[in-house]
Amino acid sequence: MFDTIHSVQSPSAGRLRTARASVFALYATAGFLVGTWSGVIPAVARAARVSPGVLGVVIVISSVGIIAGAQVGGRIQQRSGSIGLCVGGLALAAFGAAAVGVSGDAGVLCIAFTIFTFGMGLNDVGMNMQAVLVERAYRRPIMAAFHAFFALGGALGAAAMLGTARLGWGALPQLSLGAVAAVIAVCCVAGGLLRRAEEPRAAVDARSAASTPAPPRSSATPAPPRSSAAAELLDDGVVVGPQGWPDLRADTLPTQRRVPRPRVRMTRVAWTLGLTALLLMCTEGVAIDWSALQLTQAFHAMAGVSAFGYGAFAVSMMVGRLLVDRLAAVVGPATVVRAGSLLGALGLVVVVVSPSLWVTIAGWAMLGLGLCGGVPQVFTAAGNQPHAAIVLSRVLTLGYVGIFAGPALIGLFAQATSVTFAMVVPVGLLLVAVVLAGALRRVPKIGVPARRAARGARRAGGADDVPILGTRRA
Numbered sequence: 001m002f003d004t005i006h007s008v009q010s011p012s013a014g015r016l017r018t019a020r021a022s023v024f025a026l027y028a029t030a031g032f033l034v035g036t037w038s039g040v041i042p043a044v045a046r047a048a049r050v051s052p053g054v055l056g057v058v059i060v061i062s063s064v065g066i067i068a069g070a071q072v073g074g075r076i077q078q079r080s081g082s083i084g085l086c087v088g089g090l091a092l093a094a095f096g097a098a099a100v101g102v103s104g105d106a107g108v109l110c111i112a113f114t115i116f117t118f119g120m121g122l123n124d125v126g127m128n129m130q131a132v133l134v135e136r137a138y139r140r141p142i143m144a145a146f147h148a149f150f151a152l153g154g155a156l157g158a159a160a161m162l163g164t165a166r167l168g169w170g171a172l173p174q175l176s177l178g179a180v181a182a183v184i185a186v187c188c189v190a191g192g193l194l195r196r197a198e199e200p201r202a203a204v205d206a207r208s209a210a211s212t213p214a215p216p217r218s219s220a221t222p223a224p225p226r227s228s229a230a231a232e233l234l235d236d237g238v239v240v241g242p243q244g245w246p247d248l249r250a251d252t253l254p255t256q257r258r259v260p261r262p263r264v265r266m267t268r269v270a271w272t273l274g275l276t277a278l279l280l281m282c283t284e285g286v287a288i289d290w291s292a293l294q295l296t297q298a299f300h301a302m303a304g305v306s307a308f309g310y311g312a313f314a315v316s317m318m319v320g321r322l323l324v325d326r327l328a329a330v331v332g333p334a335t336v337v338r339a340g341s342l343l344g345a346l347g348l349v350v351v352v353v354s355p356s357l358w359v360t361i362a363g364w365a366m367l368g369l370g371l372c373g374g375v376p377q378v379f380t381a382a383g384n385q386p387h388a389a390i391v392l393s394r395v396l397t398l399g400y401v402g403i404f405a406g407p408a409l410i411g412l413f414a415q416a417t418s419v420t421f422a423m424v425v426p427v428g429l430l431l432v433a434v435v436l437a438g439a440l441r442r443v444p445k446i447g448v449p450a451r452r453a454a455r456g457a458r459r460a461g462g463a464d465d466v467p468i469l470g471t472r473r474a
Contacts, residue, residue, distance in 0.1 A: 016137050022192030023130050024149045026086055029185040030123060031150035033090065035157020035314065036178030037097045037116065038288045039307045040171045042296055047171060050106050052293070052419065056411015058106055059289065062113030063404030067397050069121020074393025077125055081196030085126025090186045093119030094179035101172030121400060125393050132383030132392065133194055141325040144376035148321030151368070154288075154314035162307045270391050272439035273382050276337065277399035279433040280374040282406030283344060283367070283426040287313045289407035291364050294419045299357045312361045313368035320372030333377035337437035344370025345430040348423050374433070375399070381440055 045055050073085050096116030103109035131146045157178060164174050266274070291309030295301040301308075328336045347366025354360045382388070382395040406426065413422035 016134065018192045019130070019194045020134050020138070020142070022189045023127070023134055023146055025189040026127055026130065026186065026193070027146045027149040028153035028156075029182050029189070030090060030120070030127060031153025031155075031314070032157040032160075032185075033093060033097060033153075033178055033182040034120075034150075034288065035154035035310070036161055036175060037100065037157075038154075038310055039158045039161030039292065040101070040174050041289060042292050042306060043171045044100055044103060044109065045293075048103050048105055048109050050109065051415065052411050053415030054106055054411075056408040056415070058110045058113060059404050059411065060408035061110050062117050063401060063408070065114040065117030065119075066121040066400040066404060069118040069123075070125055070393050070397040070400060071121075073122045073125030074390055074396075076122075077129055077393065078390070082126035082129045083190055083193050083195065085122050086130070086193065087186055087190050089119045089121070089123030089126060091119070091183050093117075093123060094182045095119070097182075098172070098176050098179040101170070101175040117400075117404065121396075124396055124400070128379050128392060128396065129383070129388075130193055132380065132388065135380065135383075141328050141380065143380045144321040144324045144328065144373055147376045148318045148372075151314045151318035151321060151372070155311055155318060158307045158311040158314060162311070165307070266391065266394060267385070269439050270382065270385055270395065272436055273378050273385075274395045274398035276433055276436045276439065277375060277378045277382075277395050278402035278405075279429045279436070280337075280341070280371060280378070280402070281399040282402030282409075282429055283348075284371055284375070285403035285406040286410055286423070286426050287364060287367055287371075288403070290410050290414075290419055290422075294351065294423070295357065295360065297418065298360065298420045301357060305357075308361050309364045312365040316365040316368035317372045320369045321376065324373035324376070328373060328377060332441070333373075333381065334437045334440040336373040336377055337440060338434050340370045340373050341430040341433040341437070342370070345427045346370070348427045348430070352420055352423050352427075370430075377440060 041055075045052075050058065069089065073089070076085055093116050096112050096114070096119055099112035099115060100109065103112050131143055135142050160177065161174055164177065287310060291313060292306040295306040295309045324336060344367045347363045347368075347370055350363030350366060351360050354363060378395065378399075379392065382392045385391040406429070409425060410419070410422045413425055
């Protein structure tokens with residue numbers, strides 16, 4: 001019965017290019033939805049008659065959604081892949097964003113925010129895992145470029161809100177426009193994402209392949225059929241066939257003996273990555289939620305002009321992320337995070353002390369440029385840890401605690417002082433991130449374990465057993 005078992009082959013180069021383009025579009029779609037949401041927060045807060053302090057409390061409560069979404073998403077990713085997470089998560093987030101537009105009080109606003117954040121948590125696990133998988137297959141840093149398209153989407157979303165505000169649109173039609181556009185876009189790109197059968201798991205788990213090399217054979221001799229008993233079980237319970245790719249037929253056989261999933265413990269490096277993500281995304285959340293309100297309060301800017309704060313932040317982040325991958329390959333991820341955190345702190349100092357509207361907008365742009373490389377480097381490092389799906393989901397959880405706890409903290413400080421003066425808080429957070437960035441030096445570069453595994457298999461005579469894109473065959 002085992003003679004009919006076939007292993008899944010690696011995607012072709014053309015298929016990987018399609019997957020990369022689809023992930024770019026997915027990031028842009030998620031960014032567009034966030035950009036539309038953040039651009040109308042001042043109007044929604046006024047309509048719901050909530051103060052900055054109450055808005056901060058609402059954001060804290062709704063952060064439960066992002067935590068739950070990331071944790072649930074990590075488990076779903078392990079069992080069924082990431083495409084459903086991306087489509088379902090963005091659809092749910094779009095519904096929550098539209099519901100924000102009809103919120104008439106703080107309670108309804110909190111429920112709508114929680115729906116939005118839960119959907120974004122689901123999507124972010126799937127979206128970032130898709131990016132990690134494509135990056136592994138390409139064997140070079142491209143994570144920041146994906147995040148650049150998130151920033152591009154955010155800038156487009158802010159621009160759409162600016163244009164519709166000038167046309168006299170209210171919050172509900174504005175958010176409905178963003179929600180419908182996001183749902184249509186994610187349904188269009190879902191077909192190009194890597195399916196579970198195509199996920200290049202060999203790039204992650206090739207270390208186990210190196211420790212159990214294949215028997216010597218000629219590369220011209222076809223591999224013999226492999227039974228489910230001989231198939232390799234990965235740490236998340238997926239059966240892997242002779243080439244290191246998921247063996248779907250073997251995985252579904254009733255006679256397959258499955259071992260219980262081990263309890264995943266976070267290493268010290270993984271915890272440090274999570275804390276770094278928390279600090280960086282806390283500051284990013286401040287820009288998303290408070291940049292428009294800061295310009296409105298400090299300079300009495302109109303709704304259309306106040307959107308320039310987040311727009312400048314998003315555009316500079318997009319430009320930086322298009323360039324930072326090459327910089328990270330030269331100077332290393334730790335240097336990128338340290339230098340970027342210092343630049344971001346300087347930008348926030350400009351926001352605090354500037355007496356000019358346009359200089360303040362430039363300060364928000366400096367913050368975007370400083371943060372452009374930090375989060376992608378941390379996510380790449382988390383995605384290359386053992387038990388990648390679980391570690392990445394937990395790092396995402398900590399990061400998104402920051403992206404909502406940060407704005408809430410600013411709300412409490414702003415209630416006692418002002419929104420502008422409260423920006424000294426993220427300055428301190430970025431300085432702590434400078435210190436923690438050293439953890440990225442202890443994370444292997446992309447593809448290093450896979451190359452070593454491939455060399456180990458080649459020395460054993462089984463070079464064809466670990467077909468990793470970019471590894472030359474014997």
